[in-house]
Amino acid sequence: MSVTDETLLLFVDGLLPEAEAEAIAAALESDPALAERAALLAEGRDAAQRAFADTLSEPVPAHLVAAAMAPAAGNDNRAGWRRTGFGLLAGVAAGFALALALPGGEGDGMLTPRILAALDSRAGTVGGGVIVAGTHATEAGTICRAFTVAERAGGMAGLACREEDGWRLRAAVARAGGGGYQPASGVDPLIGEVLERLGAGPALPPEQEDAARRRGWTPAH
Amino acid sequence: MSSFQADLVALLPRLRRLARALTGSPAAADDLVQDACERALRNQSAFEPGTRFDAWMFRVLRNLWLDSHRRRAARGGVHETIDVAETISGADGAEIVALRLTVRDVERGMLRLPEEQREALALTCIEEFTFAEAAALLGIPPGTVMSRAARGRMALARMLRPAPGGDES
Numbered sequence: 440m441s442v443t444d445e446t447l448l449l450f451v452d453g454l455l456p457e458a459e460a461e462a463i464a465a466a467l468e469s470d471p472a473l474a475e476r477a478a479l480l481a482e483g484r485d486a487a488q489r490a491f492a493d494t495l496s497e498p499v500p501a502h503l504v505a506a507a508m509a510p511a512a513g514n515d516n517r518a519g520w521r522r523t524g525f526g527l528l529a530g531v532a533a534g535f536a537l538a539l540a541l542p543g544g545e546g547d548g549m550l551t552p553r554i555l556a557a558l559d560s561r562a563g564t565v566g567g568g569v570i571v572a573g574t575h576a577t578e579a580g581t582i583c584r585a586f587t588v589a590e591r592a593g594g595m596a597g598l599a600c601r602e603e604d605g606w607r608l609r610a611a612v613a614r615a616g617g618g619g620y621q622p623a624s625g626v627d628p629l630i631g632e633v634l635e636r637l638g639a640g641p642a643l644p645p646e647q648e649d650a651a652r653r654r655g656w657t658p659a660h
Numbered sequence: 661m662s663s664f665q666a667d668l669v670a671l672l673p674r675l676r677r678l679a680r681a682l683t684g685s686p687a688a689a690d691d692l693v694q695d696a697c698e699r700a701l702r703n704q705s706a707f708e709p710g711t712r713f714d715a716w717m718f719r720v721l722r723n724l725w726l727d728s729h730r731r732r733a734a735r736g737g738v739h740e741t742i743d744v745a746e747t748i749s750g751a752d753g754a755e756i757v758a759l760r761l762t763v764r765d766v767e768r769g770m771l772r773l774p775e776e777q778r779e780a781l782a783l784t785c786i787e788e789f790t791f792a793e794a795a796a797l798l799g800i801p802p803g804t805v806m807s808r809a810a811r812g813r814m815a816l817a818r819m820l821r822p823a824p825g826g827d828e829s
Contacts, residue, residue, distance in 0.1 A: 479813065491786045497676070
């Protein structure tokens, strides 16, 4: 019985109609060369599937997330977050912690008007689900503020630092889950790691935070 | 972030997997994914809403991969990917023996396949597109995808089998 590669492929993948599949199965019994081709087809498929199975759960590097979120020229992408991407972004969190330098301010499209409004006010709930968790001064004196955004389908934690021309997003961590983003206690661990790399100290006490706000978030010295 | 960008971010893990299967190298794969994201964002008006975003995006990535592959070939590096694979094999050969069939073995095997077999295999086995879907994505007849995938699978399996005792047919 002469069986084409295409037919044998469908047989091995379980895609042949029953009658045809039975005929092939019978032919395999008496045709070692045919059985060998079928075995190779299955082995090749299984090897490829197994080899790449773990790739999906690897954290996606931050620069790729930034590339995918970069605003296209001429588009105004500040309209706000869409929830579509959040579920899968949870697995991306580890990579996101390295988003220290989002190139050319490309991550700034993520700083929506309500986040920007929250960044300029006192710590605490501002409305719109944005909470400023703490204000920190880096080694260089730059003021950075950690914040969280609650979304029904998850949420995000972010760190914005004040540059001369405004707030720059330095890191962002997305979280999936029902009931909105719940910071366990204080700052998200990944945001904490980024703060550490920036040489930032612990959260400023309220009076120093107030002073920084009155200075327009410029360095103290 | 627009819904296009959100969809793109959500697709990143699968784009990386496909790129890994095509390039055989994590670093080259991530470069390819980054280029694909940039091209997709520039050309997002070409995407027709209501059609499959993953297929559209995979096509962007695959076309970029083919372009760069052909550019390298035109510069005289026709067997570049295979050379790279063999160099890697020499460098960590000892570990490979111990680990038996590793991810690297499969990646290396994939690199030895002709590119049309590699992409047919990557789309239908790894990304689990149906033969018809992969055919539409590649713009070729389903029968062609099937025969390429079949030849690729058999060749890969032969490469991964333990060295024969001299009775190879």
